[in-house]
Amino acid sequence: MSLFVFRNNTVERFFPKDYTFSGYDDISFIPADASGYVWFYQAPIGYNREASVEEIQGYQQKFDFVLAQIDSNKTVIALTMEDIYAAPFTEDDYAVRGAIEQYNAALFEAEKVNTNLKVIDYSEFTRNYPVADLFDWKFYFISQMGINPKLTKDFQAWWNRKLESIALKRKKCIVLDLDNTLWGGVLGEDGISGIKIGGDYPGKAFAFFQKSLLQLSKAGVILTICSKNNEADVLEAWEKNPFMVLKKEHFAAYRINWTDKATNIKELAEELNIGLDSFVFVDDNPTERELIKQMLPMVSVPEFPVQPNELPVFFKQLVNSYFKVYSITEEDKKKTEQYKANAARAQAQNSFTDFGAFLESLDIQITIEAANEFNIPRIAQMTQKTNQFNLTTKRYTDADVKGFLANGWKIWCISVADRFGDNGITGCIMVNGDTIDTFLLSCRILGKGIEKAFIKKILAMLKESGVETVKATYLPTAKNAQVADFYDRCGFPCVAENADGSKEYALDLKSAELEIEKYYHINLK
Amino acid sequence: MEEKVLEILKDLFELDAVDETCSQETCEKWDSMGQLNLVVELESEFDVTLEPEEIGEMKSFNDIIRILKTKVA
Numbered sequence: 001m002s003l004f005v006f007r008n009n010t011v012e013r014f015f016p017k018d019y020t021f022s023g024y025d026d027i028s029f030i031p032a033d034a035s036g037y038v039w040f041y042q043a044p045i046g047y048n049r050e051a052s053v054e055e056i057q058g059y060q061q062k063f064d065f066v067l068a069q070i071d072s073n074k075t076v077i078a079l080t081m082e083d084i085y086a087a088p089f090t091e092d093d094y095a096v097r098g099a100i101e102q103y104n105a106a107l108f109e110a111e112k113v114n115t116n117l118k119v120i121d122y123s124e125f126t127r128n129y130p131v132a133d134l135f136d137w138k139f140y141f142i143s144q145m146g147i148n149p150k151l152t153k154d155f156q157a158w159w160n161r162k163l164e165s166i167a168l169k170r171k172k173c174i175v176l177d178l179d180n181t182l183w184g185g186v187l188g189e190d191g192i193s194g195i196k197i198g199g200d201y202p203g204k205a206f207a208f209f210q211k212s213l214l215q216l217s218k219a220g221v222i223l224t225i226c227s228k229n230n231e232a233d234v235l236e237a238w239e240k241n242p243f244m245v246l247k248k249e250h251f252a253a254y255r256i257n258w259t260d261k262a263t264n265i266k267e268l269a270e271e272l273n274i275g276l277d278s279f280v281f282v283d284d285n286p287t288e289r290e291l292i293k294q295m296l297p298m299v300s301v302p303e304f305p306v307q308p309n310e311l312p313v314f315f316k317q318l319v320n321s322y323f324k325v326y327s328i329t330e331e332d333k334k335k336t337e338q339y340k341a342n343a344a345r346a347q348a349q350n351s352f353t354d355f356g357a358f359l360e361s362l363d364i365q366i367t368i369e370a371a372n373e374f375n376i377p378r379i380a381q382m383t384q385k386t387n388q389f390n391l392t393t394k395r396y397t398d399a400d401v402k403g404f405l406a407n408g409w410k411i412w413c414i415s416v417a418d419r420f421g422d423n424g425i426t427g428c429i430m431v432n433g434d435t436i437d438t439f440l441l442s443c444r445i446l447g448k449g450i451e452k453a454f455i456k457k458i459l460a461m462l463k464e465s466g467v468e469t470v471k472a473t474y475l476p477t478a479k480n481a482q483v484a485d486f487y488d489r490c491g492f493p494c495v496a497e498n499a500d501g502s503k504e505y506a507l508d509l510k511s512a513e514l515e516i517e518k519y520y521h522i523n524l525k
Numbered sequence: 526m527e528e529k530v531l532e533i534l535k536d537l538f539e540l541d542a543v544d545e546t547c548s549q550e551t552c553e554k555w556d557s558m559g560q561l562n563l564v565v566e567l568e569s570e571f572d573v574t575l576e577p578e579e580i581g582e583m584k585s586f587n588d589i590i591r592i593l594k595t596k597v598a
Contacts, residue, residue, distance in 0.1 A: 012558055013565075142577050143561040150565055 003077075004034035006066060008041045008059070009146035014155045024144070027062050030069050037070055039063055039078040042146035045085050049095050056081070056099040060106050072116050073403035077166065079122040080104040084134050084147070115373075116399045118166050125158045161324065167384060167397070171221075171300060171322040172278035174213070175265055178227040178234065178256075180284040182210055182246060184308060187233050198243025205308035210245035212315045217250060220335045221323050222272065225254035226264045226281075252339035261288055262295035272339055273443040275387060275479065280322050334424060338444055341421035359448055360519040362418040366450060368457060369525040371411035371428075376401050378425045379413050382440060387479040389427075389451065390440040391472070391486065404430060409437070410462075414454050416445045427451075429458050436472040453520040455490055463509040470509060476501040526571070526597065530589055533566050548585030563589075571597055 002018045005011065008025040019038075022029065030037075041059045044052045063078065070076055081100045107119045126134055129151070139145040147155075164170075179186045183206045184196025196203040197210070217223045223246070227234070234256050238247040253271050255264035261283075269276050277298040283289055284304045293301050300322060305314045371379055376398055383396040396404075405411060413428040427441035427450075441451050462470060472487050484503075488494060491513055492505035516522065527545075535543040538554040549555045555563070564580055567573070567589065573596040575583075583589055 010558075010561070013562055138577060139561070139564075142564075142580055143557070145561070149561060150569065152565070 002034060003036045003038050004031050005038040005040055010144045011040055011146075013149055013152050014147075015159070016156075025062075027066050030066060032071070034074070036075040036077070037066075039066070039076060041079075041081060043081050043083045043085075043096070043100055045140065045146070047089070049093060052096050053099040056096070056103050060103050063107070064110070067110060067114060067117065070116075072114065073399045073406070074116060075166070075397060075399055076114075076117045077162075078107050078110075078117060078119050080107060080119065082123050082126045084126055084131060115377075115402070120162050125155060128154075161320065165324045167395075170324065171280050172274050173222040173224060173252075173268075173272065173280070174216075174318075175224050175226045175268065175279055175281045175299075176213070177283035177285065177288065178225060178229055181282060181304065182206060182213075183244075187229055187237055192233075192237045192241050195237070195241070197241060197245075202308035203243065205311050207243060207245055209308075209311040209315060212312070214245055214250060216319065216323060219323075222252045222274070222335060222339055223250055224268050224272070225251050225256060226261050226268065226283075227254075227256050228258055228261075229256050231256040249340075252335075260291070262291060265292065265296060265299065273342075273388075273446070280318070282318070334422075337421060338423050341423075342444060356517070356519070359517075362420070362448065362519075363521070364448060364450070364519065365417045365521045365523065366453060366457075367415040367417075367523045367525055368412050368454070369415065369425075371401065371405055371413065375413050375425055379411065379428045382413075382425075382428055382442065383438060386440045386442060387477070388443050389446060389483055390438075390477075390480050391436070391483055392438055392475045393477045393480060394438050396438075401430075404432070404437075408433075410465075412458060414441070414450075416450055418448075427454060429455070431458070431462065431470075434462075434467050434470055436470065439472075449517070450520070451486070452490060453516045453522065456514045456516050457522055459507070459509060459512060460514045463512075463514070468509060470507045472505040472507070474503045474505075526593060527590060529570060530567070530586065530593070533563070533570065534586065537562055537566060545586050548587075550585075567593070573597060 002020065003015075004020050004022070005015060006022045006027060012019075012021055015038075020031070020034070025041075041063070044055045046052060059081075067076060081103050083097055083100050086097065107117075111117045111119045126147075134148055134151070136145070136148045136150075139149050143149070176182055179188075179195075182197075184202045185194060187195055196206060198204070198207045213223060225234075235248065238244055253268055255268060257264070261281075265279060265281065266276070269279065275298075276296055279296075279298075280300045280302065281289065281292045282302065282304065283292075286304075289301050289304070292299055302314075302318060302321065305311060369375060380396050380398045380401050383394060383401075387393070401411065410431040411428065413425050415425050416423045416427075423442070423445050426445045428438065429436065429440075430438040439455065441454070459470060470492075472492055474484060474487060476484065484501075487503070487505045492507045494503050495506045496504040498504070531543050531545075531547070534540065534547050534552075538552050538559060540547075540552065552559075560580070560583070563583075564575055568575060571593060573593065575592070575596075579592045583592060
């Protein structure tokens with residue numbers, strides 16, 4: 001992706017080689033062919049405070065002007081401004097800081113009404129360094145660098161993480177050990193009241209770690225346990241130790257037994273229907289970490305701190321490395337509940353011998369909703385994150401989806417609820433004319449025939465709107481083998497099978513079988 | 526030192542081949558941005574601080590070596 005950077009200082013070496021750059025503080029040229037834009041204006045440097053304030057206000061106006069010129073289907077990433085070389089003469093001179101705060105506030109305000117704008121907090125990078133490291137007068141004078149060129153590598157790493165968080169690439173699940181990870185000591189030896197959790201140090205540090213993880217789970221990260229302990233002991237500790245923050249209900253699933261952890265984690269992945277590459281394994285025992293690194297190389301395994309007082313720093317690194325996203329959606333917040341409801345459904349399934357009767361008993365409510373400004377972020381997020389039940393695996397941003405709608409595509413998303421809970425928006429279909437461009441469902445709702453009911457309903461709607469033949473494609477990836485014959489199973493005739501494994505289909509809607517079992521209650525919105 | 530500097534020039538300015546005649550004249554990518562990148566590389570590699578005057582004089586491989594020799598024992 002080649003981005004165009006608007007800047008007022010020399011910043012070329014901080015960005016990838018394929019980026020292009022405006023002149024210094026030059027907004028006269030806005031290339032239409034850039035795939036996206038970056039706005040990176042740095043605070044003016046000097047002692048004329050009034051001039052600096054005016055300059056900052058001018059930058060704000062220029063930004064508004066540029067944003068208005070840019071195609072709203074293209075992403076604009078704006079960095080906030082930091083006063084890294086603050087130099088007021090008097091203690092009560094707040095003018096420049098005030099202007100910068102106003103500038104930053106204006107960026108965040110603009111973000112609320114421009115969904116293609118993403119604002120990034122530059123101070124998250126700068127606060128890691130003392131001023132002497134951040135700024136070097138020599139490079140300012142010889143090359144107009146507003147930031148020390150020696151920070152290039154650090155900046156690039158940070159920038160890449162930011163791009164990833166904007167693209168919503170993050171891990172989904174943490175697997176936690178218990179003894180000396182979530183509390184101090186060994187439960188089997190020290191007993192329920194002997195383990196260190198809450199109270200004085202080190203219990204205090206472990207309690208802080210548990211509270212931090214609890215907040216992370218509320219932001220949509222799934223917590224699980226994999227621990228060598230007696231399950232009964234742990235259940236008792238969860239129930240009876242008053243200082244325990246994370247209890248049974250906070251974990252979507254757990255394996256507390258003496259089986260090796262690689263086997264346990266593989267089972268967790270199957271139970272939760274999450275790929276192993278979405279797991280992060282947190283364990284204080286280096287031998288266990290090494291085992292997982294060797295046996296399950298796709299699982300991320302960070303080092304664990306030796307001292308409990310290092311846990312907050314470890315947690316922050318954990319978040320920054322694996323779980324940072326640009327923003328979270330309502331679906332993320334409900335995730336643990338949904339994964340737990342799935343486990344309850346699996347148990348209910350065991351008591352029915354007739355699968356149809358089981359489905360009927362679930363009282364499945366399917367809501368199909370056309371794309372709108374409220375669900376577009378979720379639709380884009382699903383195209384980024386869904387790997388297994390995804391026929392074409394095309395990754396799209398909010399702005400892409402909006403562009404498609406503007407070009408007349410038909411886009412719907414699906415929400416599914418049953419008597420165990422509401423899964424929220426968990427699938428979408430994008431149709432360009434008579435061609436299905438994207439069809440995907442979250443693995444959470446699979447196993448209930450919903451995929452067929454959904455596509456049949458969509459086909460019926462397309463037929464009604466006058467489409468005669470629907471074209472569809474399957475593009476193979478490393479992860480979507482389970483849907484290789486999905487269209488075949490839905491009765492689509494295959495018209496071409498290519499050497500790369502992709503398949504093309506064309507279905508004549510006049511003769512297509514579009515009846516849907518009556519136990520799927522479908523609502524259109 | 527000479528070999529290391531040649532390596533830096535080759536990488537930085539994306540040259541297929543490099544020798545001791547390398548200079549701003551012969552090297553397309555050795556512009557002002559290239560000069561900045563070069564200074565950062567040399568300072569980091571040889572753990573020296575180059576003065577602005579020296580940076581201004583540094584227009585060829587021979588200039589670099591001459592200046593570095595006054596810095597590195």
